[in-house]
Amino acid sequence: MLLVLLALSLLIAVGYVMAEDSPQTPAERLWSPRLLDVTLEALRACVGTDSLSVRDGNTAQEALATLASVTGALAPASLIGVLFIKMFTVRPVVWRRKASISLAAMSDAPDYARAHESSEKAVIAVRFYNHILNVVMMEARAEAHLRYLQESPRDGTLVMYKQRLKILGEDGKPCDERVWSVVERAAPFTVWIPVDAEVSELPLSSLQGKELRGLEGVRIMVRFTAKAVGTGAALSDERWFRLDDEDLELGKFVSVEPDLSIPVGKWKGWKEFDELQPASSPEDPTRPAS
Numbered sequence: 001m002l003l004v005l006l007a008l009s010l011l012i013a014v015g016y017v018m019a020e021d022s023p024q025t026p027a028e029r030l031w032s033p034r035l036l037d038v039t040l041e042a043l044r045a046c047v048g049t050d051s052l053s054v055r056d057g058n059t060a061q062e063a064l065a066t067l068a069s070v071t072g073a074l075a076p077a078s079l080i081g082v083l084f085i086k087m088f089t090v091r092p093v094v095w096r097r098k099a100s101i102s103l104a105a106m107s108d109a110p111d112y113a114r115a116h117e118s119s120e121k122a123v124i125a126v127r128f129y130n131h132i133l134n135v136v137m138m139e140a141r142a143e144a145h146l147r148y149l150q151e152s153p154r155d156g157t158l159v160m161y162k163q164r165l166k167i168l169g170e171d172g173k174p175c176d177e178r179v180w181s182v183v184e185r186a187a188p189f190t191v192w193i194p195v196d197a198e199v200s201e202l203p204l205s206s207l208q209g210k211e212l213r214g215l216e217g218v219r220i221m222v223r224f225t226a227k228a229v230g231t232g233a234a235l236s237d238e239r240w241f242r243l244d245d246e247d248l249e250l251g252k253f254v255s256v257e258p259d260l261s262i263p264v265g266k267w268k269g270w271k272e273f274d275e276l277q278p279a280s281s282p283e284d285p286t287r288p289a290s
Contacts, residue, residue: 019060102252109172137183186264251276
């Protein structure tokens with residue numbers, strides 16, 4: 001942005017000195033110290049801190065001064081816009097490198113886990129944590145969606161479909177959106193997505209009753225939104241997951257045990273945030289060790 005303004009100021013200055021009544025030749029004007037002075041004056045005008053003076057009756061200089069003034073009115077707004085975008089495109093959360101798939105009975109939702117004690121159905125766990133310094137979040141929400149391409153029954157062309165997935169709410173029951181009233185910095189949060197089917201290998205072949213074999217472009221998207229306490233500024237982020245071993249892994253993640261007497265980064269299990277608990281047996285990779 002600054003280089004563009006510098007280039008524009010130089011062009012305005014060249015036109016300005018060429019439009020002056022002067023006994024100097026064009027070459028002498030271009031190499032005179034006055035060109036630098038006019039360039040700096042034009043730059044100040046282009047950023048809105050000064051105006052370019054003109055001689056009465058000099059139409060060319062009037063036009064150049066108007067151009068500099070218009071630029072000076074627009075440039076600050078553009079700069080603020082760029083800074084605003086840069087500020088609020090900072091990702092508010094850090095996502096675990098992969099989503100994990102374990103038995104539903106191993107989820108951290110007590111009622112849901114008890115209801116599936118004798119079930120072989122699996123659940124997907126997506127983890128993340130707030131990493132922004134000096135920003136406290138409130139009204140944090142998470143939702144999940146499935147996207148896939150499928151042939152249209154009308155003419156056989158590929159159509160993109162999007163389906164909202166059920167996730168586990170605070171009470172462990174399937175819902176459309178998970179809500180957290182408080183988001184402590186660096187404390188991990190988990191979005192549990194019931195598969196409603198057994199999973200023994202990847203890629204995932206079925207999800208919440210939708211057969212995925214043969215479909216193209218299949219992805220799971222998890223979106224996180226929140227507000228910053230004090231300013232109310234909206235924060236958002238999302239993560240897309242492939243359904244193979246690039247973005248999914250079989251097993252339960254290492255648990256992070258809260259201890260309010262020490263910083264979050266020192267909680268037991270925090271350093272193993274991206275790791276899995278060891279599997280209990282090769283035959284059942286989704287069941288973690290007891």
